Amino acid sequence: xxxxxxxxxxxxxxxxxxxxxxxxxxxxxxxxxxxxxxxxxxxxxxxxxxxxxxxxxxxxxxxxxxxxxxxxxxxxxxxxxxxxxxxxxxxxxxxxxxxxxxxxxxxxxxxxxxxxxxxxxxxxxxxxxxxxxxxxxxxxxxxxxxxxxxxxxxxxxxxxxxxxxxxxxxxxxxxxxxxxxxxxxxxxxxxxxxxxxxxxxxxxxxxxxxxxxxxxxxxxxxxxxxxxxxxxxxxxxxxxxxxxxxxxxxxxxxxxxxxxxxxxxxxxxxxxxxxxxxxxxxxxxxxxxxxxxxxxxxxxxxxxxxxxxxxxxxxxxxxxxxxxxxxxxxxxxxxxxxxxxxxxxxxxxxxxxxxxx
Numbered sequence: 001x002x003x004x005x006x007x008x009x010x011x012x013x014x015x016x017x018x019x020x021x022x023x024x025x026x027x028x029x030x031x032x033x034x035x036x037x038x039x040x041x042x043x044x045x046x047x048x049x050x051x052x053x054x055x056x057x058x059x060x061x062x063x064x065x066x067x068x069x070x071x072x073x074x075x076x077x078x079x080x081x082x083x084x085x086x087x088x089x090x091x092x093x094x095x096x097x098x099x100x101x102x103x104x105x106x107x108x109x110x111x112x113x114x115x116x117x118x119x120x121x122x123x124x125x126x127x128x129x130x131x132x133x134x135x136x137x138x139x140x141x142x143x144x145x146x147x148x149x150x151x152x153x154x155x156x157x158x159x160x161x162x163x164x165x166x167x168x169x170x171x172x173x174x175x176x177x178x179x180x181x182x183x184x185x186x187x188x189x190x191x192x193x194x195x196x197x198x199x200x201x202x203x204x205x206x207x208x209x210x211x212x213x214x215x216x217x218x219x220x221x222x223x224x225x226x227x228x229x230x231x232x233x234x235x236x237x238x239x240x241x242x243x244x245x246x247x248x249x250x251x252x253x254x255x256x257x258x259x260x261x262x263x264x265x266x267x268x269x270x271x272x273x274x275x276x277x278x279x280x281x282x283x284x285x286x287x288x289x290x291x292x293x294x295x296x297x298x299x300x301x302x303x304x305x306x307x308x309x310x311x312x313x314x315x316x317x318x319x320x321x322x323x324x325x326x327x328x329x330x331x332x333x334x335x336x337x338x339x340x341x342x343x344x345x346x347x348x349x350x351x352x353x354x355x356x357x
Contacts, residue, residue: 283340
């Protein structure tokens with residue numbers, strides 16, 4: 001006997017549809033969110049095409065396609081497969097990770113300022129990398145591992161310091177701001193006590209850059225996200241419930257403590273992997289989820305839209321950074337920092353006006 005599809009309200013019929021993905025599993029698809037995601041994918045395709053075809057050695061789109069299919073010339077293969085494609089893939093994955101991680105943090109804290117940049121996890125990754133670079137004297141792969149460890153240790157410290165009586169969003173942010181201040185002081189001390197050459201090298205990494213990134217950065221990042229992104233998406237329904245408040249979430253059957261701990265671990269790992277691959281690229285995790293939410297106007301986690309928005313922000317910023325003062329290539333963090341700083345000022349002003357209103 002055929003199953004009867006679930007009833008839908010008039011509002012649901014206008015805004016989206018429910019799709020059964022299997023026995024006991026259903027997916028809610030919002031029409032506007034789907035269109036926004038498709039638009040972001042189209043924009044990403046355009047930016048990727050521009051990034052692969054333009055530069056000091058221009059290559060036409062047909063030649064890029066032939067190269068990707070293994071039929072291009074040796075010179076085109078070196079430029080596209082050896083230099084441009086790994087940089088693009090790294091930037092796309094870093095933006096995807098930061099956008100989704102920022103959305104998780106903002107939903108858990110129920111605050112638009114709840115991002116790894118503000119809470120201190122990014123500063124922890126910087127501290128770990130600086131210890132390896134300036135104290136131990138490690139190389140590139142060791143620096144990346146140090147950033148991973150530093151971000152993870154900072155996340156554990158912030159969580160433990162803010163977990164008394166249950167983790168609350170405002171407490172997590174306040175503790176994170178304090179930890180960020182302490183770590184920033186440690187980072188400044190390490191830089192001032194190091195040799196000028198080492199400090200310059202470290203400063204480039206601290207800014208966040210995709211310059212010189214290859215498959216050795218893109219591959220581990222992709223493998224890590226292949227595990228973390230499904231975990232985050234599986235938690236998206238519980239995240240949506242958390243946005244309603246702890247009491248409402250418990251009433252709906254959500255284990256608040258376990259869900260919050262799980263998604264924070266996943267988001268922290270995403271942030272640390274992104275920092276490991278490209279350094280601490282500023283403001284993407286803060287701005288991408290808010291921009292995505294304003295475009296979709298959807299109630300819920302919006303992880304996919306936030307991730308795609310973050311990927312687009314990083315790739316566009318890197319494209320601008322490469323060509324704004326060509327032939328000099330700026331670190332991508334310079335562009336995201338400038339744009340993100342303006343966005344943060346606007347966000348704070350908006351929040352202040354709402355509080356006054």
